[in-house]
Structure formats: C-alpha cells, structure tokens
Amino acid sequence: MKDNCLVSIAINNYNYGRFLFQAIDSSLNQSYPNVEVIVVDDGSTDNSREIIASYGDKIISVFKENGGQASAFNAGFAASRGEIICFLDADDLCLPQKAAEVVKAFGDRTDLEWCFHPLTWVDGEATSSIDRGFNYPPAGEYDLREHIKGGKLRDKLPVLPSTSGLCFRRSLLEKILPMPEAKRIGLNDGYLEFTAIALSKGLLLDQELTLYRVHGSNAYSMRKDNRLVAARILTLTAYWMRVNYPFLSKFTNNIFAAALGAFWHSGGVEPEYQEFVKKYFSSLTPREKIEVNARAIYNRLKP
Secondary structure (H helix, E strand, C coil): CCCCCCEEEEEEECCCHHHHHHHHHHHHCCCCCCEEEEEEEECCCCCHHHHHHCCHHHCEEEEECCCCHHHHHHHHHHHCCCCEEEEEECCCEECCCHHHHHHHHHCCCCCEEEEECCEEEECCCCCCECCCCCCCCCCEEECCHHHHHCCCCCCCCCCCCCHHHEEEEHHHHHHHCCCCCCCCCCCCHHHHHHHHHHHCEEEECCCCCEEEECCCCCCHHHCCCHHHHHHHHHHHHHHHHHHHCHHHHHHHHHHHHHHHHHHHHCCCCCHHHHHHHHHHHHCCCHHHHHHHHHHHHHHHHCC
8 A cells, every 4th residue: 555545534523522622633643644534523512513613624524414423424434535544433532653553554455444453441531541341352364254144253353443443445435335324223333343344354453543532421331231232233233234235144133133132131122123123023034033032032141
C-alpha cells in the first residue's frame, strides 16, 4: 500500500458534546499525514452541532436526523473517500500513531480487508487506565470464512473490539454498507465485525490504538442488564445476516438461539423484537427449529 493512501476516520456522535472536542482533535492530530476526519451527528440535542461547526473545513460534517448507530455508520462511509476507513465512537480517542500503524499493517496485501485492534480502557476523564477483565485474542492474520460458515466463531475469536477498534478497506465496506437501519432498535458494530470476518481475511493487531472511555453504562460488560442487551443485539444481527447472507445460516442460527435464550432468561422476548423473532423462525426448516429451540433452552439455563 502506498504510504500516501487516504485514511478516513469516521466519528459517530449522539449527544456526546462533552467528549467531542477530544475525539475530533485526536483524529486530526495523527502522525500519519493523509487523514480525513468525518463527524456524523445523529440528531444530537446538546451542543454537539456547535462544536462540530467550529472546526469549519478541517473536518467533513454530516448532520442528520436521529436514526441510530447503523445509520451513522452508513452516513459516515457515504461521506468518506479513503481507501481505509476507521470508525470511532465520539466518547473515545485515537492515539496519534493509529492511522500510521493501520496503514503499515495492511501493507500491500489487498486480500486483507479488515484490521481490528485492542482498546485501552480508561476512566471518564481519560486520565487513568481501567482493568477490562479480559484479554484480546492473539495478534496475527486470520481467515475464518469457512469457520464462521460452519456455525462457530467464539472458539477462535472469543472477544472482538467495539466500534473504535474497527478498520476496513473500502473494498470490503462496499460489500457490507449500507447496513439495515432502525431508529429505536438498530444494528450496531457486531454486524460489521461478523460480516467482515465472513467475507474476507483480516488482521488482529496487538497495539492498543484507541482509548475506550468507560462512563455511565456505556461499557457493555459492566452493565447489570448486559444479558438483555446481548439478546437485543444478537437478535437483529442474526436476522439481518440471515437475510443478507443466507450462506451464514448455521452461524446466525447459533447466535439467534443465544439471543432467544437470553430473552427467556430475562423474562421473555421484548415487544419490539417479537416480529424479528417470528420472521426468523418462519425462515427455518423443521429440523433447524428443533436445533434452535434446544440451544435456546440450554442458553436460558446457563447462569
């Protein structure tokens, strides 16, 4: 890859005005010289829009009505021009060397189309590190296309980074985006990760290139309702991946069963998700229905 290839850093923001200056500045202050910064404001009601406007033509600004994270991903990619696209949540910060390290990692390997890296967990002020309580998988090149097609992934990649650790070649995102949108119950970064792994080879890095700010209830693993949150995310991910990539049905059946079991454990399928559950079941063969229900019962009984 040429050293001067354009890297797009796409920041998605919703009411994170108190963090936004740091996110934008960290993206502009990259050691790599050829970076464009795109900030998508998803209908914020705080002072975010004023902050974004204050940067003028230093950034590419996208102002839209509130539509959820998936719509922000779609809008950020549509506004980008880079050969490499890195996503960043507005409450996180890029380290100065991030773009340079990602360009170096991709190199001239056009067959490697995704690059994920670990995150350093920090407190709300981004001044002190926090023990995240888990380790990321080993760094290296990964080709898990047949593995995920066979229905499993967790034994190979038990943990994946959140939005701010995801980087892609444009060629891959053109196959994935735009992704389905829904304002209240939209998809999140899991859809991007799983589909990328299913469609291409990629890389896991060992460098922590982003600060992941832990504040309020934003850290999924620290939420008291994390099992219910997982059920919501996996239901939509399973449904839309099966619709858009039918060859991944074994994998989507497994994560759908995990979602169903988590819903049952939490008291039942929430009203907003019942239609997706019904439609998903209607797409299954009789044998698949038995297998999904059995796996869901197992997940329901897990502590």
